Amino acid sequence: MSTRALPFAIGSAPKRVLPGFGLSLGVSLLFISLVLLLPMTGLFGQLAGLSLAEYWAIISDGRVVASYTVTIGAAAVAALVNGAFGLLLAWVLVRYEFPGKRLLDALMDLPFALPTAVAGITLATLYSSNGWMGRLLEPLGLQVAYTWVGIALAMAFTSIPFVVRTVQPVLEDLPVEVDEAALTLGANDGTAFRRVILPHLWPALVTGTGLAFVRSLGEFGAIIFIAGNMPYETEITALMIFVRLQEYDYAGASAIASVVLFVSLALLLAINIWQGRFIKRLHGGGG
């Protein structure tokens, strides 16, 4: 009897191994409110002064719409490129031993640590027609600085750690034996990667790529120096917001910002939902 009663006594709070749930939740909520919700409320407060028609007129202005196309297009390219190369980098960092591995691993965080404006100026210097890279690429007909390609490059630079740092731990948890088992069961390299390894990495890879995309949508400092900022061609949405602020038009700035915010939120939410279903299918669905 007593041996059966014991689990019930503990079972009343099965998941609380450490004490202080009330305090920690309270602090978390306070932190979220101050850092996240309060500024968001401020943003929507600014919007309150606009009528729906005004709001629509601001966010559907031709030049602003052109900036969405530029921003979303470049961010998508940057995210996909980062998805591919971030996976490769994570793979190299986890599965191989080579001299300088720790250094490469540390370098991965550089885009986070570097002020983005510094990154932008450095990239513009490198890729302008008299820079080291620009001098090589221009004769080949590839102009990077002050074009759409430059914007994607700056976005890719600032967001690559998102992919690497989300995929890396998952890959670390996946033992090499899994690959070996697949190979001994007759799969070739390609099949083993596609059918065995990739399904495990998918959720992390998609999350990382999604985060990289969302991060790129809002990037300003790094892009502004390499974009050229020509109307309809290389103007990013963050610049449109900045211009409205310069005009003391806080409502207009908030309206455009809200579009970016909604796109980001919708994407992150979609990824979360998809991920939940994917994991359920992976672990539960197959029986």
Add this chain to the structure above:
Amino acid sequence: MTLRPLFQRSLLAIALGAGLAGPVQAAERELLNSSYDIARELFSAINPEFIAHWQESQGEEVAVSQSHGGSSAQARAIMQGLRADVVTYNQVTDVQVLADEGLVAEEWQQAFDNNASPYYSTTAFLVRKDNPKGIESWDDLAREDVRLVFPNPKTSGNGRYTYLAAWGFADQHFDGDEEQIRDFMRTFLRNVTVFDTGGRGATTSFIERGLGDVLISFESEVNNIRGEYGSDDYEVIVPPISILAEFPVAVVEPNAERNGTLDLAQAYVEYLYSEEAQRTLAGFNYRVHHEAVVEEFADLFPETELLRVEDIFGGWDQAMETHFGSGGLLDQLQRR
């Protein structure tokens, strides 16, 4: 008998208090000048001169500190509570915004001479060595083979002056024919190769990245650049007609009152009109009003017809609304 010691003691206390308060207050008096981005070097030259001047004339030691940034952002900071005593900006509108908020006297442009603008400049061109494209005036800038660099009028006061100067030129050149002016402006704007957000960014694009044939900026700025990057590599062209760029100053009265620096702030602004300060300003390639100094530096500043924003565009408020506001003329000219 009983009153006397009390009286003496209170006198002593007052004397002590005053004695204590006096020097402490004197050492504490500090002036904050909120200024535009590229004025760093200028005010680090002027401030020590003012401090010495104040020490000499008033026998009080004061400190002057500076805050620099894009002047719209600077004005926003004051509106949001930065307690600057004095503003020295490069755009009339940014002082006007403060006046509209009641932070600066309504009649601030009458408070000091020359529209409260102790110095002025105009928009000029910097071209590469020997002027290979033969740039002389604004109509050369609308040629097919000329590429321009100047900051975005949407984000930079400097860029707005460039835009208005070009418009003012076209207005004269085409005798006010709106259709022709717009055509000229469209070509002019299409010749821009990169739109940086500020003046210094445009300078970097032109000098370091080698973009464009002509950099358009304040005369003071292009002269400073030429001085800094080598007078052999670049030439300054002052077009025969250009725009008057005023550098408005004002005392932020509510702040100065609260900081107890009203007299100091007033004196600081007045000092900018003194011969000494005007000479320093001219040394930084700004045009000044003081006659002796003007004569002294006559060679540096070629005579040119300077258009006034008030005369051609009906004032800054009007210009901002018709040209630079959302959906304004600039937006229309750039529309595809």
